[in-house]
Amino acid sequence: MDAIDLFAGFGGLSTGARMAGIRIVWAANHWPEAVKWHSANHPHTEHICQDLHQADWSLVPAHDLLLVSPCCQGHSKTQGKTNRNPQHDASRSTAWAVVSAAEYHRPSFAIVENVPEFLQWELYPSWSVAMQALGYSLSPHIVYCADLGVPQNRVRMFIVCSRSKAPMYLELPRYEHMSxxxxxxxxxxxxxxxxxxxRAKATLERVKNGREQYGDRFLMSYYGNTKSGRDINRPIGTITTRDCWAIIDGDRMRMLTADENMLAMTFPRDYLRPDNHRLTVNMAGNAVPPVAMSRIIKAVRSQT
Structure with a gap:
């Protein structure tokens, strides 16, 4: 089965698809740095660096599966998702590239990943009607990625768009949680x-409260309104696009390394990444966990 990856970014969707036995024949992103690293890890894929609002879909190879992760910042409640905010409005508009690509190629399936708030977008009813007009049945799934074997408390939405009379509701197995x-x-x-x-007083207070709950070794969110820690034997909280999680070990502490962020996202250990810590964290945190994507695709294939 051949697939294309819109908004390919660092390659979470593509890597997960490859784990599931899918060939990624074409991938796009508007950010040259993302295209550089996606190309390094997927050398047999045709790449384009372009704003997909101007895409010529006739130049895109034929494919069976359309993978899409439109920009989520305009939908996420953590970003405010303000209407009439030019940045957020432009972010939300990227979802229409899904309709545009599907209209031209009519692949058998499309899988759209985003935050759950995507379903509350005021234009989502119009977007879904447009996809249905192209012959797709839509089945949204709210997925707790830890249930799919990702060592992270990350909740995301996956919409399975299938050219079938009835929506395809996936029977997703529940995997043992990874710590x-x-x-x-x-x-x-x-x-x-x-x-x-x-050392900030708020940090010392979090450490004190975390020790009382979890002993001398635990995780702690370094920013935000959290007041204590998190059990290291549970999945970590959501990996974001900036350093967030600190490890407390006795009388010492540090932030997660770039490699640990990558592994928390389930990228393979040999996945190529920038030497720059901040850039790696940004790219990894903005990606889709490959293992989650792989298991979503395997569930789709098992039900066809």
């Missing part, structure tokens, strides 16, 4: 003493 400890290496990283000059 954060499964990808954390205590022998690496830049550790610092917790009790040092300049």
């Amino acid at each position: 954060a400890a499964s990808f954390i290496n205590l022998d690496v990283g830049k550790w610092s003493l917790i009790e040092r000059n300049g």
Whole structure:
């Protein structure tokens, strides 16, 4: 089965599809840096760096599966999803590329990934009607990625669009939860003493509360309104596009390494990435966990 990947980014969708035995024949993104690293990891895929609002779909290879992860910032409640905000409105408009691509090629399936708030978008009814007019039945799934074997508490929406009379509701198996400890290496990283000059009072309070709940080794969100820690033997919280999670180990602490962020997202250990820590964290946090994508696709294939 051949697939194309719109908004390919760092390659979470493509990597997951490849794990499921799918060939990625074409991938697009508007950011040159993302295209560079997607190309490095998927050298047999044709790549284009372009704003897909201007795409010529006649130049795109034929395919059976359309994979799409439109920009989510305009929908996410953490970003405010403000109407009449030019940045958010432009972000939400990327979803129409799905309709445009599907209209030209009419692949058997399309899988659209986004945050659950996508379903509350005021134009979602119009978007879904447009897809239905092209002959697709839509089945939205709200997925807790930890249930698919991702060591992360990440909730996402996957819409399966199938050229069938009835929507395809997936029978997703539930996998054993993977702990954060499964990808954390205590022998690496830049550790610092917790009790040092300049440490924020709020950080020290989180550490104190975390110790009371979990002992001397646990995870802690370094930003936000959290007041304590998180059990290292559970999946980590959502990996974001910036450093967020700290590891507490006795009297020392550090942020997750770039490699640990990659593993929390379930990218393969040999996946090529930038040497720049911040860029890697940004790209990984903005991606789709490959293992989740792989298991979504396998469920689709098993029901066809």
